[in-house]
Each structure stands twice: as structure tokens, then as C-alpha cells.
Amino acid sequence: TYSAATSNAQQVVDAPFTKILEKHGAKWTKVDKEIDAKLAALEKKFGKKPNIIMVLTDDIGWGTLGVYGGGKVVGAPTPNLDKMARDGMKFLSAYSEPSCTPTRLALLTGRQPHRTGVNVVLWPGQKQGMVAEKVTIAELLKEGGYDTAMWGKWHVGDVYDEHLPHNQGFDYAQYSPYNGAIWAWQDSAEWLKKYAGTAGKQPFFTDVPEDYFERFGYEPHYVYEARTGEKPKKVMPANCKNYQDIDDKRTDAIIKYVKDHAKSDKPFFVYFPSDATNAVCANPEKYRFAEHVDSANNMAVTLVQHDANMGRLLKSLEDLSIAENTLVVWYSDNGPMHGFFPNAGYSHFRGGKGDVTEGGVRVPAIAWWPGVIEPGQEPIDLLHVSDVYSTLARIGGVKDKIPTDRVIDGIDQTAFLLKGEGHSRREYIFHYSGSEIGAVRFGKLKMHFKGFHGGLAKFDMYNILRDPREEVGDKVGIYPYLHAPVPFGQLVQMHLEQIKKFPNRVLDPVTGKEI
Secondary structure, X not given: OOHHHHHHHHOEEOHHHHHHHHHHHHHHHXXXXXXXXXXHHHHHHHOOOOEEEEEEEOOOOOOOOHHHOOXXXXXXXXXXXXXXXXXXXXXXXXXXXXXXXXXXXXXXXXXXXXHOOOOOOOOOOOOOOXXXXXXXXXXXXXXXXXXXXXEXXXXXXXXXXXXXXXXXXXXXXXXXXXXXXXXXXXXXXXXXXXXXXXXXXXXXXXXXXXXXXXXXXXXXXXXXXXXXXXXXEEEEEOOHHHHOOHHXXXXXXXXXXXXXXXXXXXXXXXXXXXXXXXXXXXXXXXXXXXXXXXXXXXXXXXXXXXXXXXXXXXXXXXXXXXXXHEEEEEEEOOOOOHHHOOOOOOOOOOOOOOOOOHHHHEEEEEEEOOOOOOOOEOOOOEEEOOHXXXXXXXXXXXXXXXXXXXXXXXXXXXXXXXHOOOOXXXXXXXXXXXXXXXXXXXXXXXXXXXXXXXXXXXXXXXXXXXOOOOOOHHHHOOHHHOOOHHHHHXXXXXXXXXXXXXXXXXXXXXXXXXX
């Protein structure tokens, strides 16, 4: 019988996916036998499971990287990430959640954020976060014998001990709790007194009160370090000065960690949610005036910085001769933050961060695994960030440890990685906007539902292959798509009916505790 289906008979998957499993189970059984054999051969060759490095970047739109039609064209040359894409798999239809915190939760737990009680971007003073009952990919891999570590932007809760990364499966964590905006708050209030307000250097938040953190009783933003069983220690203030080289320093630390663990009997899992690519703080001088860089665009400069660091990281894997046993996944957390234009990113598509249009949720993503993932691939198949959870669990040999008392939205896409285009097992995506479904992608079509009018369903429908910018469908109207409301409606109804059986977690916004 089909191995993933056997595991999914115990694991609770999203209701519509059960129908897909029934349809394709026999075919996938044969494919999975090939996958299992390949993974077993790799483990025998190297004497351990594959190492895994998961890189999550901030606000990089589909179209910013050179290999996605950007690069020098948008003042952000990315030769190292372009090479990574050419040497591996560049996903053309990878999707995130519309904003930072929701995407991080989907990646870490395999569950879309409406299920977790944390479906908003977190700011200082908010007490919601990832509760102890959440089972992260780090916890699964740690239970499976992996050394686990992270460096970067956590942003899924920081008030209670259970929220913190070293209590969510990471043996070691060096982390900043929030997004790039808070880095700038630290010294924005005094910026005009201390620094020249030159283009590309001045942060945006000069109206933040000088006593903001003291006035409202919030902890000033720091970078922390912690190990399992220890209390977090403050490493440095998270401010614009320290932001300059934080991505460089974290990459240095990851390279050292990789060297220290390269010959270990245990595989490693590194989570690197980079703080670099953000539009709201000072530009790193080292990269600001590099060739072809839009020097006044903070996002462009920090992306060039991050690109250089990705080149260093991948080279270290090759120099240590462990690249063939190391999967590296690079993924953006959402589309660009257009609100900070002109110091911001770019997308070929309509919309940006916070939107469920393609510009907000369709993002660049790359998988690199020399000798395992065939180079030069550009599949159009669907991939969702929650799929990373189930896929890494399969590759790390811990899929049987995924909890069975909750719905897991992530689909095991190991066959997609190893066999390429035509092997994605995802046919639909629910694009949530907070606690509500904002849009549904089903095959080539994407529906933005708007209720009923005169007995007819009211919606905007887009053929994403024909109209990827979602510019025509709302003008055409519903009549070319009268065949679509019933199958789309049935998909949504199955999904919503299952929520009655497995209710979404609700957290009190004041205490952060479950209601």
C-alpha cells in the first residue's frame, strides 16, 4: 500500500486532500518506493540522514532575484542565488502566507495560521505566540537524532517561555523576536540628533517617542542567545548600527557550526530566518556602493548582502564535501513591502505583503541538493510553505512522529523535489487573510469570493496562467466561469466542515492564553 497514504491514514490531513489521496494512491505508491530506495542509499553512503539548512528571507518578491527576471534590472544583482537556482530547482509557483508571522508558523508547524490562534503579525506588547502543544519541525528532527540550531528572526512569540525557540526544538538559538521595523525603533527617535539624514541611511520611524519602550512597559528589542534548558541571554541591542552586519555575523556562525558538525555521526538541522532583507533600517556600507546596486534602496542593498552570504554558505558545504548530503531550501516569507517605497522590493505580480493577490503570496523559492536534486529545473507545479514541514519530516526520517491529533496542512513533497515537474501533490491552496479565506487557488484558476448577489455567487476569477497579474478577471465578470462556483464551493465546504471537528485554537489577545 502507498506509504504516505498509510502514514496519512493516521495523520490528519486537510479534508480536500483526502480525495486527492484516494485518486492518486496507487500511482504514488510506486513513486514512493523509488524515493525510499534513494533516501536509503544516501543514508547508507553517508552513514546518517541528510543535513538540512532552511533559509527563510524577508519580503522578497517574485521578480526581485536575477533568475526571476530582476537582479540588475531592479538594482539588486543576485549572482549567488541565481547560481543556486540554476544548480538546483527554482520553483515558479511557490506560495507563502501573506505576511511574516503566519508564514513562519506554517513552515515550523505545517499548519496554516488560522488553526494556531496566531494569524496576525506580532508586535511588542502582543502576548500571542506558539504554544507548547505545537510540534515544530525542529522538535521532530531533534527527536529523530538531529542536532538543531537557528540564527535569525523568530517572530512567532516571545512573551512566555513556551514561545521561545530553545523551548520549541532548537538545541541552540540566536534570535531576534520581531521584524526589521523594531530594529529601527531603537534609535529612530534620536536619529536626527545623532546622524545625517542621507538617502538610504535614515530610518523611517523618526516619530517614535524617545521613551517609547519605557512609556509602554515593553522590553527594548535585543538579539538573544539560548540553549535548551537555559534562560536567554542578551547578545546585543537590535538597532540600526548592529543591523549593518547582523547577516554577515550570523552567516559566519552558521559556517562555523557546519564545520564543527560536518563529520559528526549526527545530522544537523539549521534554520536561518534571515533578518537581512528588510527595507526599514540603515544600509550596510560594505554593500551599498557595489556595482549595479540601487544604493538608496535598503531592500536592494541588504539583498545583495544576503546573496553574498548565501554564496559563502554554499561554498562552505562544497569545501567540506558534504553538499551531496545537505539539502538547502531558500524561501521568501511573503511579497514585497511596497509601503516603504522607494526603499522597498519588487514583484512582477499585483499586490504585495499583506495581500492574497499573487504579489503578496507567490514568492521565489529554491531547493539545492547536489547529486540528488537535478540542476536546471523550473517546475510550474504548486508548492506551499506548509509543505516544507511534511517534506523535511519525510527526508529526516521522522514523518511517523508528526502528531495525529490535529490537521496538518503541509503535503509531503519529497517526490516533487527528487523527481521534478509533474510530481507535486498539491492541487489547491487556501489563501487565508487573518482568520478568513481571502482567495482559493484550484488548478489554473484563483477565486476571490465576494458573497452573493441576486441569487448568483459574486466573485472575481482569474486564470493564473493566462492572467498572472490578476488584472483581467475582475473586469470580465463571472459569466465565463459559471462552471467554477460549485467545485470551488465544495472544496471550501469540505475544508470548513473539518474545522468543526478540529476547531481552530483561539488565544486571548490580552493574555495570549487559550480561550
